[in-house]
Amino acid sequence: MPPGARLAVSTVIFALTPDADGDLPSLRIPLVRRLREPDKGRWALPGGWLPTTEALDVAAARTLAETTGLTPKHLEQLYTFGDLDRSPGERVVSVVYWALVHTNEIAHAVSDSNVCWFDEDSLPDLAFDHRGILDYALRRLRTKLEYSGIAHALLGETFTIAQLRGVHEAVLRRRLDPANFRRTVEASGTLVDTGTRLAGTRHRPPALYRFDDTSDPHPAPLIRTQTPTPCPGSGTAHQEQPPIAPDELRERDFSTTHQG
Amino acid sequence: MPPGARLAVSTVIFALTPDADGDLPSLRIPLVRRLREPDKGRWALPGGWLPTTEALDVAAARTLAETTGLTPKHLEQLYTFGDLDRSPGERVVSVVYWALVHTNEIAHAVSDSNVCWFDEDSLPDLAFDHRGILDYALRRLRTKLEYSGIAHALLGETFTIAQLRGVHEAVLRRRLDPANFRRTVEASGTLVDTGTRLAGTRHRPPALYRFDDTSDPHPAPLIRTQTPTPCPGSGTAHQEQPPIAPDELRERDFSTTHQG
DNA sequence: ACAAAAGTGTTCGCCTTACACCCATGG
DNA sequence: CCATGGGTGTAAGGCGAACACTTTTGT
Numbered sequence: 001m002p003p004g005a006r007l008a009v010s011t012v013i014f015a016l017t018p019d020a021d022g023d024l025p026s027l028r029i030p031l032v033r034r035l036r037e038p039d040k041g042r043w044a045l046p047g048g049w050l051p052t053t054e055a056l057d058v059a060a061a062r063t064l065a066e067t068t069g070l071t072p073k074h075l076e077q078l079y080t081f082g083d084l085d086r087s088p089g090e091r092v093v094s095v096v097y098w099a100l101v102h103t104n105e106i107a108h109a110v111s112d113s114n115v116c117w118f119d120e121d122s123l124p125d126l127a128f129d130h131r132g133i134l135d136y137a138l139r140r141l142r143t144k145l146e147y148s149g150i151a152h153a154l155l156g157e158t159f160t161i162a163q164l165r166g167v168h169e170a171v172l173r174r175r176l177d178p179a180n181f182r183r184t185v186e187a188s189g190t191l192v193d194t195g196t197r198l199a200g201t202r203h204r205p206p207a208l209y210r211f212d213d214t215s216d217p218h219p220a221p222l223i224r225t226q227t228p229t230p231c232p233g234s235g236t237a238h239q240e241q242p243p244i245a246p247d248e249l250r251e252r253d254f255s256t257t258h259q260g
Numbered sequence: 261m262p263p264g265a266r267l268a269v270s271t272v273i274f275a276l277t278p279d280a281d282g283d284l285p286s287l288r289i290p291l292v293r294r295l296r297e298p299d300k301g302r303w304a305l306p307g308g309w310l311p312t313t314e315a316l317d318v319a320a321a322r323t324l325a326e327t328t329g330l331t332p333k334h335l336e337q338l339y340t341f342g343d344l345d346r347s348p349g350e351r352v353v354s355v356v357y358w359a360l361v362h363t364n365e366i367a368h369a370v371s372d373s374n375v376c377w378f379d380e381d382s383l384p385d386l387a388f389d390h391r392g393i394l395d396y397a398l399r400r401l402r403t404k405l406e407y408s409g410i411a412h413a414l415l416g417e418t419f420t421i422a423q424l425r426g427v428h429e430a431v432l433r434r435r436l437d438p439a440n441f442r443r444t445v446e447a448s449g450t451l452v453d454t455g456t457r458l459a460g461t462r463h464r465p466p467a468l469y470r471f472d473d474t475s476d477p478h479p480a481p482l483i484r485t486q487t488p489t490p491c492p493g494s495g496t497a498h499q500e501q502p503p504i505a506p507d508e509l510r511e512r513d514f515s516t517t518h519q520g
Numbered sequence: 521a522c523a524a525a526a527g528t529g530t531t532c533g534c535c536t537t538a539c540a541c542c543c544a545t546g547g
Numbered sequence: 548c549c550a551t552g553g554g555t556g557t558a559a560g561g562c563g564a565a566c567a568c569t570t571t572t573g574t
Contacts, residue, residue, distance in 0.1 A: 004267045004310035007353060050264035052351050056342035080340040080355050082316035091312050093267060093355070095340050162525080180564065182527070203525045204571035422553075440537065442554070463551045464544040 005082065005091040009059040010047030010130075012078065012098040012137035013070065015106050016154050016170065017119070025170045027120040029134065030068045030109065038088045039127035043116070045134070047094070060097040069110040072099035074153035078137055086129055098137045100153035145171050149190045152211040160198055160206040161185065265342065265351040269319040270307030270390075272338065272358040272397035273330065275366050276414050276427065277379070285430045287380040289394065290328045290369065298348045299387035303376070305394070307354070320357040329370040332359035334413035338397055346389055358397045360413035405431050409450045412471040418454055420466040421445065 016025040031043040046067040050059050061075055075097055082093040109115075118124060126134065145151055151167040152159065165181045185191055192212050197205040276285040291303040306327040310319050317335060325331055335357055342353040369375075378384060386394065405411055411427040412419065425441045445451055452472050457465040 004312050007264045007267060050342075050353070052264050053344065055344055056340065056353070077339065079337065080316065082310075082355065084313065084315055093310070093316070095342065095353070160526090177564070177566085178525085179527075179529090179566085184563090199572095201525075202573045203523075204527085204573090206526060420553090437538070438553080439539085439555075444536095459545095461552075462546050464546090464553045466553055 005093045007050040008047055008092055008094045009050050009056060009063060010045040010094050010096050010133075011060045011064045011072075011075075012045055012096065012134055013064060013068065013072065013101060014099065014137075014141060014154065015070075015101045015117075016103050016167065018103060018106060025166055027138075027170060028117045029120065029123070030070070030115060030117050031124070031126070032067050033114040033116070034127055035114070042127040043118075043124045043130075044127040045096070045130050047096075050095070056095050057097065060095075060099075064099060067110070068115055069108055070099075070101050070105055072101050072153075073105075074100040074150055078133075078140060081129065081133065083129075096133055096137075098140065100150060102156055103154065104156050142171055149185075149188060149211070158194055158196070158208040158210050160208060161191075162206055164209075265353045267310040268307055268352055268354045269310050269316060269323060270305040270354050270356050270393075271320045271324045271332075271335075272305055272356065272394055273324060273328065273332065273361060274359065274397075274401060274414065275330075275361045275377075276363050276430065278363060278366060285363075285426055287398075287430060288377045289380065289383070290330070290375060290377050291384070291386070292327050293374040293376070294387050295374065302387040303378075303384045303390075304387040305356070305390050307356075310355070316355050317357065320355075320359075324359060327370070328375055329368055330359075330361050330365055332361050332413075333365075334360040334410055338393075338400060341389065341393065343389075356393055356397075358400065360410060362416055363414065364416050402431055409445075409448060409471070418456070418468040418470050420458055420468060421451075422466055424469075 013030050015028050015030070017028055030046065032046050034040050034042055034044050046064045048059070048063040048066075050056070054062070056077070057075060061072065065071055076099075078096045078098045080093065080095045084091065086092055086094075106117075109117075120138070123131070123134070125131075145168060151164055151171070154167050155163055161182050162178070164185065165176055165178060168181070169176055190212050191209045194208045194210050196208045198208055199205055273290050275288050275290070277288055290306070292306050294300050294302055294304050306324045308319070308323040308326075310316070314322070317337070321332065321335055336359070338356045338358045340353065340355045344351065346352055346354070366377075369377075380398070383391070383394070385391075405428060411424055411431070414427050415423055421442050422438070424445060425436055425438060428441070429436055450472050451469045454468045454470050456468045458468055459465055
């Protein structure tokens with residue numbers, strides 16, 4: 001029973017451009033430069049090897065904090081990539097997460113010649129298959145934004161509805177009707193009016209809202225255990241049993257691979 | 261750099277009850293009995309350790325074929341479970357897939373005292389955290405059925421619209437309007453009329469359809485590579501770089517874990 | 521007073537849902 | 548010719564897109 005492959009954890013991090021005062025924000029992704037072979041010198045997703053005594057999500061949060069200095073507001077498993085030819089010479093399986101960080105968090109981020117923020121549409125050449133992974137994460141972000149209230153995770157604690165709309169417009173890359181957007185998010189019941197208003201605008205001051213996190217519409221699965229049961233109708237045959245491996249759990253996704 | 265954890269691959273397999281002639285079919289899941297410690301004697305998801313030279317989905321298909329004798333029509337990554345306390349004594353990370361098999365495939369399945377089919381709502385006690393995983397897979401199956409044409413993967417090559425509706429009704433556990441269901445699936449453009457009809461019914465013979473697999477609405481991500489780029493604006497700091505791991509790709513999902 | 525964005529009201533059209541009805545075959 | 552499910556037609560209701568309109572601030 002060989003270990004099979006080395007296990008790594010990587011994260012695709014999304015943040016917004018520190019808003020250019022009036023202009024629409026855009027998505028930015030921090031990447032780190034590889035200091036070793038293989039693919040030394042190229043840009044890659046932050047990550048690292050999985051320690052024996054660390055949960056997957058914890059490892060993702062730790063490695064991204066170590067490399068970029070960020071603590072994400074939202075962290076979610078993306079997919080596990082395990083093809084044979086991903087890394088030259090060695091078999092590596094990567095459990096990839098994606099994360100959203102607050103705009104004001106970006107200030108605390110590591111600034112370094114080896115850590116760099118790239119705009120969504122001016123990405124450099126990436127190491128390994130990281131470009132495909134990043135594109136996939138972008139698809140997921142866009143898909144999830146349309147049915148889930150995660151946009152707030154890219155803003156600060158409080159925000160205006162217009163700012164929230166700006167996030168949606170930036171991520172979805174299309175204009176949204178202010179009136180309809182307002183009604184939609186108000187109807188979702190996930191926003192709480194703080195009572196305060198944002199001053200300093202050169203027009204009517206907008207209300208500031210806070211996100212209501214007391215209602216997750218996409219709950220994590222629960223674990224439970226019971227007591228053994230016999231096999232109801234059993235035939236007779238021989239069957240060599242490979243070792244069965246245990247599993248864990250987290251949240252919700254979709255992925256497809258056809259196989260005849 | 262330790263291996264971190266042992267890597268396993270497991271699969272949640274779904275099939276339909278060989279239809280009870282008129283009655284609504286129901287979901288069945290094959291489980292295997294564990295022949296070793298830990299959790300020896302309990303029922304578990306089919307699976308095995310990941311070999312060094314095998315892709316994840318290939319390993320999933322192989323292990324489920326070896327244990328159950330089945331070749332799934334649909335195979336898709338579910339989630340990767342990697343908590344610390346999943347398996348007593350050893351750290352195991354499991355990449356879990358879920359699969360759909362044709363009704364007629366079930367006949368070829370292994371019949372054994374150690375391989376047993378369980379109805380969706382009469383499941384036994386499961387080993388490790390497999391019960392939570394199974395419930396999660398069920399949630400995903402139900403969610404995906406509503407926006408994706410995967411129901412046919414539980415039937416044979418050809419099927420009537422009523423049979424297809426039966427699958428939806430069984431999985432979603434609610435009645436569907438025959439007229440509206442017909443129009444919906446016909447409008448989706450994924451069905452091809454075979455010209456033949458199903459005989460032997462005690463009423464009007466229904467048309468037999470085939471699934472049109474030439475249009476996947478949920479494409480797999482693509483990989484591409486380019487050429488290096490410099491870091492636009494770079495500050496100055498020191499940064500210890502953990503090894504960055506490469507990643508792979510497949511299809512689409514959603515999962516959530518919050519982290520302050 | 522004017523500009524500009526916040527916020528409200530209302531209409532239009534589509535799409536889903538519900539259900540009435542005809543069609544074709546076995547008994 | 549009747550029962551049964553296959554298959555078609557159609558009207559009602561809900562919901563989102565589009566857009567006119569009012570409100571509130573800064574300059």
